[in-house]
Amino acid sequence: MSESSTSVDLVANLRHEIGRLSPGDRLPSSRDLVARYRVSPVTVSRAIATLVTEGVVVTRPGSGTYVAARKKAGANVAQTSWQTVALTDRAVDTRLVSESPGPPQPGTILLDGGYLHRSLQPTKALGSALARAARRPDAWDRAPTTGLAALRSIFASAVGGSVIADDVLVTAGGQSGLSMAFRAIAGPGSPVLVESPTYPGALAAARAAGLRPVPVPMDDAGIRPDLLADAFDLTGARLLYCQPTYHNPTGLTLAQERRQEIIDVAHAAGAFVLEDDFARNLGHGGHTPPPLITDDANGTVVYLTSLTKPAAPSLRIGALIARGPVMSRLRAIRMVDDFFVARPLQDAAVELLSSPSWDRHLRSLASALRERCEVLAGAIARERPDWVIGRHPTGGLHLWVQLPRGADDAQVADAARRHGVALSTGRHFFATEPPAPYLRLAFAATVDSTELTAAARRLAGL
Template identity: 45%
Template sequence: MKVDNRLLAVTQSLRREIASAKPGLRLPSVRSLMKEFHVSPATVERAFAQLVSEGLIEPRPGQGTFVRETPAGPSEVVDLSWQSVALGAAREDGGFFEASLTLPPADGLILNMGYLPPDLQASGLLAHALRRAAGGVDLWDRLPIEGLQSLRAWFSREIGNGAVFSPHDVIICNGGQAAITATLRALVPPGRPILVETPTYTGAISAARAAGLEVIPVAMDENGVRPELLEDAFQQTGARVFYSQPTFSNPSGVVTSIERRAAVLDIAAEARAFIIEDDWARDLDLTGNAPAPLATGDRHGHVVYIRSLAKSAAPGLRVAAVMARGAALARLKVARASQDFFVAGPLQAAALAVVSAPGWKRHLKAACAALIERRDILVGALREEAGDCVTFQVPTGGMHLWLRLPDHVCDVALAADMARNGVFISAGRAWFPADPEGSFLRLTFAGHPTTLVEGAKRLSQAIKHKL
């Protein structure tokens, strides 16, 4: 097993400090450790993640990282260091992904969320639907692995072309992340390569690494993944799966062009490979001009299609669908069953009631109108406050703005500094499976307008201070 000596040096130094420290002591910042050990932010984050997993330290959003408070009791020295040897090398870098799932304090300026905020969620529809579903006695019984037939039929119709997937080709999952995880397990054996766009969804990177896969990045431009690089990657690596978000890619917001979509399908067919199409923001099309899903152009089973409701309804609606045909579908059923058997019946019934209600379309229309307004507010505030210190493209869907920083401004250090000052943003490094091509931030424009304006002002001041 290859040892990262730089990571080891940082981790051992922190262990020594923790051993002699009182509980509650604040540890050195990411930036100070970077300077002291001449390492990257990612190395420091990995060291912190290791110590968090051992129960030695605890991150406190907006405050820093602290030696963990121990419960009162006998003063017994607990040694958990043996676990590192027993577990071996980590199969995923949990630092960035775990941080993205940590809830920031309610009084912070939050620009790093991945879902609609409460005021834009379909809360009323969900509450009404769930009350009705809870009374369905049969829904509490054991359900088919694939999910409720009526909900599967809705997902198959929603793709926009009934000839692509039938209800029998649909499997209901506990949210988009669970669908991605099951699909990777079904299609890619451990140790094998998987191609991904770069940058790409950090949850997919984390799931692939947790499954023991080799993540191979393929560069994008403003028109989507570059076909010549994708073709070369298939040939050079022998990969048989490509994970893609061709519509409103997270984090960049890029929409793959019509010409590129045809090319990607042809390349996958030539390589006899699968494309996992993660259509995460189909309901958050802010112009109404998004291309049809990649799957609608596939006739020979190369596209495995994933769509979730959590982004457009509410994060608590952990309902998604994965669609496939042939042997891929059979393997997905096995992977899905071994993961968590089936999605709770009342939740499936509530999801169906929400998307079938007359108010669902009104909810989507209102949410998209609010997102357009808030996107433009954030864009205007950044242009006024930051000027040409940052560059970005205005997205036509989704809820994220992808900022490029001056190359000498470290995104991880900047995000940590902002969090200590009550502004929560996402460092772009987390969305790159390999070395990033520059320094980036992902900002979510779904928040309240006052948060967006004040957050943009403070962020712009911090960037200018580093120039």
């Protein structure tokens, strides 16, 4: 583990310890902290310096480190009550922040993650790619609005079909692409159809754009075309947001016989399909169907993909692919939002995707995700037989679990957190009231498969 990450862990542990002390109490000596946490003196010095900067502790040369006086309630607090009246527009869903349980306690096993654990990331390849990108003579020049030509060509080739580089707009990750697409396609106040359940970040982005999410039920084969047609007729919606491959949170893949039907239903309604293909590179080793856009002959599908999930959280590189006037809208929004995506990141993405190490990483990742999925599913079946796992996914990062009738997913998640396991409640994945209590369990954010088994054992004691 790196020195910096160890220092962050030590700061978190010391904050927890300081919370049990009173102002003026002396912290253990540096020598004691080195022995207790098995870290270096440099790590201890960095952690103490961080806490001093935050005003949590004070140091007295020759004496030691002491808990600082608590700030009095109300002291130096801005009077902001007037903002409640000024912020009358509730389009931005603040529940994503206000309902967050906060950082987990040390030792908590993370089953609520949406990214790969560091051990699954191609960190060496990423470092090499970024170093090569930084050495380019034009590394800090302005990038084209639509993205580097080489990167757009790579994205177009990965999708295949009739997609060409001119159809590609490079984005700062998938979430940025979602926000751009919602604002480009639908006007404020418009309905947008979504799978039920669906990705909470998409619901938040749609509402922030002034749109009204309308749920369309799914079954084991994906979104139901018959109910989708009814929803278009009833609402007059001109946009469907969907995840046909390795759906988040259920892990389902849209059945082959429904793929063209979904496109045809949307086209008949004069509507767009926003295909979120975030998990394209997260398959578990089996066959991954091609994107919907490869079967689209009318410009109905706007395609979104990202490198963030299969690579690393801070590789904020994605792509929107569209044909026709909607691409002009997307490019215009890019000029309003941020002009272009940082060139060094784009160059690094080109270096990474062009390297043989990328294909090796994807093969290794598929094997690791398959193993972790099987381990967690088996452990949950043994330790919590009352929790029902839906169809086991063949790709993605999560298991979708239905709780017994009458259970409360929020209470279960709170109890699990007290037992040292962080979970995602199912209610956040529904645009309206959930039909049953669910949990989403991530199997890619833990250190290894051993932690997944340990988490299931802890959940058995709820």
